[in-house]
Amino acid sequence: MSGPPSSRPLRGIFWMAVTGLNFVAVTAIVKHVGDAVPAAQAAFLRYVLGLVFLLPMIRPILAARLSRRQLKLFGWRGLSHTLAVILWFYAMTRIPIAEVTAMNYLNPIYVTLGAALFMGEKLPLRRWIAVLIALAGAMIILRPGIREVDMGHIAMLGTAAFFAIGYRLAKQLSGEVSAAVIVGMLSVTVTIGLAPFAYAVWVPPTIAQLGWLFLVACFATAGHYAMTLAFAAAPLTVTQPVTFLQLVWAVLLGWLAFGEAVDGWVILGGALIMASVSFITWREALARRSVTPALPATKS
Template sequence: MGDLSRAGLAAAWQRLSPNHRGALWMIAASAGFTVNSAFVKTLSSEGLDAFQIGFARALFSFAALVPFCYRAGIGVWRSKAPGLQAVRSISAGLAMVAGFYAVGQLPLAEFTALTFTLPLFVVLLAVLMLKEQVRWRRWLATLAGFAGVLIMVRPGAAAFDPAALVALASVLGIAVAVMLVKKLPAGESHVTMLIYFCLASIAITIGPAFYAWQWPTAFQWLLLAAVGFLGVGSQAMIIRAYRIGEASFVAPFDYLKLILAGAIGFLIFAEVPDFWTVAGAGLIVASTFYIARREAAQRAASAAPPAEKSLHP
């Protein structure tokens, strides 16, 4: 009976279009990342240091990768550009620790909204690092997104929390890592990228983690393991989502994180977003959504045959 059920589910899954399968992977990844942030916030509220949480996250994530490393063989440990991988992994590891600190200090919905500034930083870094040409519409959308950040964090106001700047620094670190991924040679394995990230994160966090070490309770060990396995699992689901579906169709489903974060923040942490958080988050989401749509349209135009391109001046 169980085999029949699994066969039926597999058949139903295959009947879905690639875009809808990609969307479901993205929804699962968004839920995973949001729950992960809630776990980190819980651990932080109980006194565990961001470096300790980051060390455990990297260690348990690496443990989750071991079976895939064994199956892929020794070649998965070798990068075609080890120096670039190292810099990318260090940037991502530092961003992880900064994000863990920020999520422990900020309301969950506010932290999640600030993470949506990633496409804004990517636009800036694409100009600086890749010398890409950005047209005025994307510049306006980028400026509108950063205006949303100012509305949300209100620098100079009594309610300003410096942890918001740490959250933005975390996003900037992730954006640098994204840009460096684009510079990696074609064919670089995603498992190789995850291995480098875990090893770099362990190296970054191990010293500060043991300096600030607080021996976890059994429940905290369970949460730390969940943060590691859920973190790497959510990363894998994001990769699967973009591999299966079209980016322009799949990407908007990531915005479900904001709804989930608001619900979890209210139900578990008794957090109620204020007007400025909602207004700033709305502007950030609108600007990043517009940027994603423009990039999808430009990719479609560049991939179209010459005769078809001539119809779209």
């Protein structure tokens, strides 16, 4: 019998650090492939090649007997994730790895804004301040008027927004179906959603490019699995700040492997965004504790 998640913070921190390394490996490989393969096609091939990891999820999906409403929600989630993935692959060919990583932290901020603006959730003043600080961090990264804002930066703003929509839909479905069904249906719907976009820009890929994109699928799958282990070992208030290490590794990787300059403004902006996300996560955890009495968590 093991203790509750909060009693295993070091394990949670370790697995979240491993998560970050896997996701940074994903960005490095996509950056290496570059625009030799169009963004939509590269994203499609990554998902097609990753379908091998879907095999254990086929039985839970078939057994779930999804309703028409659930299928519709999965379809909308697949569409939002499809657009997010295309924009992310495109951004990777346009702007430095560190900037992609830093701007990706905006996802939880968009989730919070969406909940307030479109779902009627009331946000206290302190949370609005945290959102504004995160948006200020994004402006520090972009610095419009001081430097040219690339289309890659615009793509990353869209990426975070579409991922936020997908997150809200996944959260809605999480109380109805298992995690295996949610992950499996995402792979299926995104693969289908990417197909027409990939067909429109298709170029014959080389064996080497297919190998690199299969590695993307492997590292992405490993990253999601490590993240699951981190969430099981420790609460978000412990694991969330560790994700900032991804920015540190992204800066080092961009500098050492791709000759990208180390931009202190990007690090500052990313730190502000990450601090805001950590504060929002911490406040949500406190709110849950105040609403729901703590139960003894025992796992055998």
